[in-house]
Amino acid sequence: MAKRKKKSTVIGLDLGVSSVKAVEMERVGEEVSITSCSYEDVADPTGYTEAIQTVLEAGGMVPKNVVVGMSGRSTLLQTISIPADKVDDVDEAIIEEAEKYIPYDVDEA
Numbered sequence: 001m002a003k004r005k006k007k008s009t010v011i012g013l014d015l016g017v018s019s020v021k022a023v024e025m026e027r028v029g030e031e032v033s034i035t036s037c038s039y040e041d042v043a044d045p046t047g048y049t050e051a052i053q054t055v056l057e058a059g060g061m062v063p064k065n066v067v068v069g070m071s072g073r074s075t076l077l078q079t080i081s082i083p084a085d086k087v088d089d090v091d092e093a094i095i096e097e098a099e100k101y102i103p104y105d106v107d108e109a
Helices: 045-058 084-101
Strands: 007-015 019-028 031-041 066-070
Touching: 007 045, 019 045, 031 045
Parallel strands: 007 066
Antiparallel strands: 007 019, 019 031
16 A cells, blocks of 8 residues: 655745745655745835735635745744634734744834
8 A cells, every 4th residue: 555645835925125925835745846926016014914915815825834034134033823713813913923032122023
């Protein structure tokens, strides 16, 4: 009997200075393939929420496992889990979780 290969999907989300980029990757066993990608310009700092929603929808991506990269002079790496009941309020959930790990005011992050 053949052993089933484990399948996992992750979204890489890059929050740049002037754009948001997303790529969805799927791993089956040892093989990794890109299943979707999308890009959106960001006109000003208040446009990130809408741009993130746009790239995910345009790519047909369902955020379950997301790795986020941001530009900046100081970088922190922390894995957080957002409960399913907070997915609709993801901005608030991220800020709430970030406050636990960022050693300075979240407004500066």
